[in-house]
Amino acid sequence: MISIETHNLTVSYNKRPVLWNIDFELPTGSIVGIIGPNGSGKTTLLKAIMGLVPTSSGYVKIFDKDLADVRQRISYVPQRESVDWDFPASVMDIVLMGRYKKANLMKRISKADLEIAAEALEKVNMLEFSNRQISQLSGGQQQRVFIARSLAQGADLYIMDEPFVGVDAATEEAILNLLSDMKKEGKTVVVVHHDLQTAKDYFDWIVLLNTRMVAAGPKDEIFKEELLQEAYGGKLNVLSKVGDLMKEKAFNVREK
Amino acid sequence: MEAFWIILVGSLIAVSCAILGSYLILRKMAMVGDAISHAVLPGIVIAYLLSGSRETLPMLLGAAFLGVLTTILIELFYKKARLQIDASIGITFTWLFAIGIILISLFAGQVDLDQDCVLYGEIAYVPLDLWVTESGYNMGPRTVWIASGLLLLIVLFIWKGYKGLFITTFNEEFAKALGIGVAFWHYALMGAVSLTTVVSFESVGAILVVALLIVPPATAYLITTNLKKMLVLASIFGILSAFGGYYLAAAINGSIAGAMATVAGILFGIVWVAILMQKRRPSKTAINYLD
Ligand SMILES: Nc1ncnc2c1ncn2[C@@H]1O[C@H](COP(=O)(O)OP(=O)(O)OP(=O)(O)O)[C@@H](O)[C@H]1O
Numbered sequence: 001m002i003s004i005e006t007h008n009l010t011v012s013y014n015k016r017p018v019l020w021n022i023d024f025e026l027p028t029g030s031i032v033g034i035i036g037p038n039g040s041g042k043t044t045l046l047k048a049i050m051g052l053v054p055t056s057s058g059y060v061k062i063f064d065k066d067l068a069d070v071r072q073r074i075s076y077v078p079q080r081e082s083v084d085w086d087f088p089a090s091v092m093d094i095v096l097m098g099r100y101k102k103a104n105l106m107k108r109i110s111k112a113d114l115e116i117a118a119e120a121l122e123k124v125n126m127l128e129f130s131n132r133q134i135s136q137l138s139g140g141q142q143q144r145v146f147i148a149r150s151l152a153q154g155a156d157l158y159i160m161d162e163p164f165v166g167v168d169a170a171t172e173e174a175i176l177n178l179l180s181d182m183k184k185e186g187k188t189v190v191v192v193h194h195d196l197q198t199a200k201d202y203f204d205w206i207v208l209l210n211t212r213m214v215a216a217g218p219k220d221e222i223f224k225e226e227l228l229q230e231a232y233g234g235k236l237n238v239l240s241k242v243g244d245l246m247k248e249k250a251f252n253v254r255e256k
Numbered sequence: 257m258e259a260f261w262i263i264l265v266g267s268l269i270a271v272s273c274a275i276l277g278s279y280l281i282l283r284k285m286a287m288v289g290d291a292i293s294h295a296v297l298p299g300i301v302i303a304y305l306l307s308g309s310r311e312t313l314p315m316l317l318g319a320a321f322l323g324v325l326t327t328i329l330i331e332l333f334y335k336k337a338r339l340q341i342d343a344s345i346g347i348t349f350t351w352l353f354a355i356g357i358i359l360i361s362l363f364a365g366q367v368d369l370d371q372d373c374v375l376y377g378e379i380a381y382v383p384l385d386l387w388v389t390e391s392g393y394n395m396g397p398r399t400v401w402i403a404s405g406l407l408l409l410i411v412l413f414i415w416k417g418y419k420g421l422f423i424t425t426f427n428e429e430f431a432k433a434l435g436i437g438v439a440f441w442h443y444a445l446m447g448a449v450s451l452t453t454v455v456s457f458e459s460v461g462a463i464l465v466v467a468l469l470i471v472p473p474a475t476a477y478l479i480t481t482n483l484k485k486m487l488v489l490a491s492i493f494g495i496l497s498a499f500g501g502y503y504l505a506a507a508i509n510g511s512i513a514g515a516m517a518t519v520a521g522i523l524f525g526i527v528w529v530a531i532l533m534q535k536r537r538p539s540k541t542a543i544n545y546l547d
């Protein structure tokens with residue numbers, strides 16, 4: 001089964017294309033990494049999939065349908081920095097947003113919603129923080145709250161923008177475990193990530209971006225020197241990192 | 257009795273402003289409130305010229321229309337012309353406000369709208385404009401009814417729209433991803449701000465209404481951790497400003513609306529200093545923060 005299909009997708013800002021001819025099909029039940037250097041269009045790709053930016057050509061199909069027909073089955077986790085964490089709201093308030101729908105927007109929050117939100121907080125180990133104001137959280141805790149909100153949606157497809165940025169090793173581990181649990185339940189997780197070193201351990205499937213699509217496929221097909229150089233080419237320090245990575249191929253370079 | 261009516265109207269308007277202003281501040285749009293409050297001026301004048309009276313309804317419509325037009329223009333300059341948000345706000349409202357001023361001076365003869373009155377309001381006249389029914393029954397000042405109706409409407413809006421406003425204010429992209437109409441909530445809020453501004457213009461004036469829209473919510477923002485509490489606290493600060501302003505004006509024999517805005521500012525200062533003092537010694541919240 002295919003979770004996300006893009007066909008000839010092009011997105012431009014001010015007539016300048018920042019994503020060009022993106023064409024891929026992602027399988028369900030896998031963890032997919034979207035990898036590319038800064039400014040390569042990773043965030044833009046997620047936004048295009050979620051219908052948050054206008055596309056200039058091509059289309060996106062999710063579970064073989066248009067976005068509008070399957071919205072309820074998708075959960076989007078924006079970049080953590082995209083919101084104001086000084087907002088007067090508690091952790092619980094934020095997680096409950098995962099239960100908001102167009103249909104229940106005018107209704108009160110139900111008991112079932114509260115239970116689902118508490119369960120989601122439990123999963124990310126943040127239940128004891130549920131009444132804390134969000135401004136009093138560390139970066140890693142904020143990320144957990146965002147993930148709890150996403151879990152509360154009970155979706156089949158999760159689309160996350162840089163969930164591993166600014167979190168410590170323990171939180172990274174915890175998030176990874178959650179992702180693999182989700183995978184076991186047959187869910188699909190698409191994650192924007194820019195650390196090449198860890199990408200190979202974290203993901204089953206990889207989309208390599210650099211404005212245009214360099215490659216997409218199972219990770220073993222993607223982790224080839226030519227492809228990585230093509231995506232990261234011209235950026236010397238990154239290039240040498242790629243070299244290191246290729247040398248140490250079999251090793252898990254990163255210490256946890 | 258006069259004092260009662262004036263304070264009542266001041267409080268009703270202050271609470272409406274406090275509620276809406278809280279959302280404006282959280283949306284980082286405080287200056288949009290300022291823009292709307294100025295830009296409704298030509299709407300009011302045109303409505304007055306067209307209807308030839310100071311009837312409330314045409315004025316409300318004229319102002320609400322201009323208010324929404326203002327927000328549309330600001331969005332347009334910001335998104336399409338790619339100006340910075342503060343520049344788009346600056347262009348939009350100064351231009352519309354200037355048209356309003358020109359209209360007033362051009363038609364000064366026909367317009368029984370006093371510039372000073374529009375800008376600074378005259379809440380002292382509130383008790384004079386009575387609503388007397390056809391059978392001759394005295395219902396009290398007309399403005400009290402209008403301001404109560406407005407507050408009722410806004411409370412209803414916030415009550416029904418709490419979740420919609422909450423999610424679109426905190427995280428617009430997430431709301432969009434859920435399929436929630438963020439433009440609807442944006443314009444609904446802006447429409448409410450426009451309405452509030454025009455209802456307030458007779459009593460507190462087009463400029464001082466900005467003080468009530470921004471200062472009490474900003475004061476509440478300093479000390480609150482929860483949106484519902486912020487709405488309540490902002491309303492309380494608004495009411496305190498209305499009370500304090502009335503008696504301050506009486507004491508110095510000055511403008512009531514001006515005094516209300518002044519008291520709002522003083523309350524802000526007191527709260528801010530209190531917070532600074534509290535931060536000096538290790539407080540409970542600081543300990544909470546560390547654990
Ligand atoms: N709102 C915008 N208006 C104009 N250009 C934009 C806008 N958002 C992004 N861009 C441009 O589009 C390109 C892709 O940006 P995008 O945010 O998708 O990159 P990214 O891969 O997510 O980068 P990062 O790793 O830094 O998060 C960049 O060149 C950026 O400058």
Ligand SMILES: [Mg+2]
Pocket residue numbers: 042043044079
């Ligand atoms: Mg990005």
